[in-house]
Amino acid sequence: MVKQIVERLEKVFPNKLELNFSTPFELVVAVVLSAQERDAKVNEVTQELFKRFKTPEDFAQADLEEIEKYINKVSFYGKKAEYIKKISTILVEKYKGEVPKSLKELSELPGIGRKSANMILYNAFGINEGIAVDRHVLRVSQRLGLTKQQKPEKAEQDLMKVVPKEDWGKFSNLLILLGRYICTAQKPKHHQCPLYDLCPSKEL
Template sequence: MGTPRDSREEQVDAVLDRLYEEYPDSTISLDFSNRLELLVAVVLSAQCTDERVNQVTSELFEKYRTPEDYAAAAEEQLAEDIYGITFHNNKAGYLQSIGETLVREHDGEVPDTMTELTELSGVGRKTANVVLQHGHDVVEGIVVDTHVRRLSRRLGLTEEERPETIEQDLMTVVPEGDWQQFTHLLISHGRAVCDARNPSCEECTLEDLCPSSKLDNGVDLASGELWG
């Protein structure tokens, strides 16, 4: 039996209060200057660190400035230009296809709806949510990346495993006005303290709220049940 909804709402309120205080300036860490750059950066960030993406896009965005540039590029050249990004060959195909679709169907503009964004190659709800929030100032959901998935499960806010169902769970207990910042706060905390393999529970501002704290219950990190 899962945690009751009202208990999860109280847990969320306490988590938000502490993390807002801990990370007052938490925000997106990808570098971009327009919606196209944001879209490209988020596509490249799948299973890749933002730091690495920023290193690659510093030159990529100088060379590719419009959707037409991506559409006209040879896929092999694009793959070379994003070499160092995980799955760079696949993502090169995504970028070329995205360029073609933006030119053909959207007059070269990045669309502003979830439906249109998720019809683009390599774009799921996570990527679309980021683009909507930071490119169009539209908040339709909660971005669930690897940190949000890990921390929300550890904190007992969801028992789901798939990002899409985790998002739906979180949207029922996180106040809508906090949806965007909730992601940034959990990412900041995941990077600084709540590591995937060796979380620093003794340094965690949420330790007394966390049902997965290894200080209290000796969780087996190798089990993957709470720490996956």
């Protein structure tokens, strides 16, 4: 069933995030900004932000107030500015300005949890170390009967058992888009869903 899910969704959605980025570091910044915020708003903000700040060194040396000025249209911009400056400083001091390529190291960065680390690893480096389970992935996985867990970390463990490892990142990207546009929390568009005949929740 999982193989069919991936194959069908690939025909409908691109295997990528809707966040705009051109380097692994830009993706880290965009992911921090995307917490409880729409990707479209983040993309609007990063368009100017990445013209002014291009490297971890740029952010690490900047005043917090200047970073805030560029991102004040997103939710919780003050806390996010702190995270970005701290992350940048750590990358400069500990990783020679490079984004680390392991789940453990990424998860230890301020404002980056396991979900975000998985997202960055796959979309920046093509590395499958886990499955990024956000609210969309959790909801769609539950509706498809792939997990009954309510907590993302536990749902991830269920999914890692049934989804082939080479598809972990792709599976997450595709389910995020399905959940965002078709399998929505309220009034899911059942008859537009490419998984309709496979879904045990289609009559709910």
